[in-house]
Amino acid sequence: MNFTFQESSVLYGMLAESTTDVILKTDPNGFIVHATAALADLGEREPGSPVGPHLLDLVVAEARPLVARAHARAMAGEDVGWVEFPAIGRDNRRRWFEIRLRALLRHDGTPYGALGVMRSVDELRSLSEQLFTATYSDPLTGLTNRTAFVSMLEHMLAARMDGCLALFSIDFFRTINMQYGQSVGDGVLTVFADLLREMLRTEDIISRIGSERFAVLLPRVSPEEAEAICRRVVTTLADLKQPVGDSHFTMTASASVARIETSLDSTMERAEMALFVAKAKGRNRLEMEKGARLATG
Numbered sequence: 001m002n003f004t005f006q007e008s009s010v011l012y013g014m015l016a017e018s019t020t021d022v023i024l025k026t027d028p029n030g031f032i033v034h035a036t037a038a039l040a041d042l043g044e045r046e047p048g049s050p051v052g053p054h055l056l057d058l059v060v061a062e063a064r065p066l067v068a069r070a071h072a073r074a075m076a077g078e079d080v081g082w083v084e085f086p087a088i089g090r091d092n093r094r095r096w097f098e099i100r101l102r103a104l105l106r107h108d109g110t111p112y113g114a115l116g117v118m119r120s121v122d123e124l125r126s127l128s129e130q131l132f133t134a135t136y137s138d139p140l141t142g143l144t145n146r147t148a149f150v151s152m153l154e155h156m157l158a159a160r161m162d163g164c165l166a167l168f169s170i171d172f173f174r175t176i177n178m179q180y181g182q183s184v185g186d187g188v189l190t191v192f193a194d195l196l197r198e199m200l201r202t203e204d205i206i207s208r209i210g211s212e213r214f215a216v217l218l219p220r221v222s223p224e225e226a227e228a229i230c231r232r233v234v235t236t237l238a239d240l241k242q243p244v245g246d247s248h249f250t251m252t253a254s255a256s257v258a259r260i261e262t263s264l265d266s267t268m269e270r271a272e273m274a275l276f277v278a279k280a281k282g283r284n285r286l287e288m289e290k291g292a293r294l295a296t297g
Contacts, residue, residue: 022118025104028111030055030071055116060086060094067099074101074114084121095122138208140186141193149207149215153267156217156260163219163260164226165267167275168196168233171252171283173212180249188251192237199233217260223288226257231286238284252284259289 024035031054055071056064063085070083084098099118103111136148144152156163170176170192177185189212196206196214205217218226238252256274260267270289278287 024055024116024118026055026071026101026114026116028075028113030068030114033113058087058097058118060088070099071101071114074103075111077103077111095120097121141190141208143193143214144205144207146207146209146215149205149209149217150264152205152207152217153260153264156219157264157267161219161260162221163217164221164223164257165260165271166216166218166226166230166255166257167271168192168214168216168230168253168255169275169279170212171254171279176249192251192253195237195240196233199236200229204229223257223259227286227288230255230257234284234286254278254283255286257286257288 022036024032027033056068059067066083067085070080073080080101082098082100084096086094086096088094097118098121099116101114101116104113104115106112136144136151138145153165170188173185173188176188189208192214193206193208196216200206200216201218203219205219207215207217209215216230218229221229234253234255238250241248241250254275256271256278258267258271258274274287274289278285281287
């Protein structure tokens with residue numbers, strides 16, 4: 001593709017740190033009039049064709065307004081910076097790119113098009129998503145982990161959102177691991193995680209926060225409503241008698257409920273104390289925080 005001296009000057013500044021990007025040139029309306037060969041990987045026209053696609057033809061529908069605004073701002077002389085968007089290639093795979101656009105100006109200062117640099121950020125997004133999963137997810141159960149749980153509880157407190165915190169602990173989990181083996185112990189954890197997913201509301205946030213311990217954030221419920229929800233979990237688990245692998249035994253859990261208020265430490269301390277009481281009273285039961293009505297499972 002051929003560039004004027006002014007186009008080449010703009011291009012040099014945009015490519016100072018890279019020589020592997022897709023380069024494209026648009027007219028004032030956003031139609032691509034020149035592009036490097038890599039554009040064909042997106043299923044668009046080959047370089048040198050007399051009529052090119054519109055810039056927005058490269059972009060999935062939901063991201064087109066974002067890219068359209070970037071092009072309009074570039075044509076108005078603004079330095080837009082990098083804009084990220086998803087595209088669908090000729091293999092029908094959704095891939096992520098970022099683009100940076102700058103106006104091309106005539107001698108009198110009026111824009112006659114835009115020059116764009118487009119690069120794939122698919123690998124970076126994949127790595128970012130993997131990092132997010134590793135940082136905030138429990139690999140065994142697929143639930144969020146303690147780090148994510150703490151962040152979400154802090155958010156609820158900062159937003160002054162009403163609700164309750166429930167803690168669950170699988171009874172005699174260490175004994176199960178020792179007697180039946182770790183694979184059976186892992187099966188117990190996944191069975192209980194699936195039960196929580198099935199029985200709790202879609203808005204409830206379930207996390208595995210320790211070896212055999214699970215926490216549930218129940219937004220916008222009263223302690224009485226939280227008690228009813230969590231009691232069903234405790235009683236259903238005890239009645240389930242679901243086999244884990246080749247082993248057959250009754251799984252039970254102890255549970256507690258505390259109102260989310262004051263601070264993270266205060267909320268956790270009240271829930272932990274109620275869970276301690278549930279275990280001290282024989283396990284397989286639910287206890288409310290001190291001052292609230294006690295309930296058995």
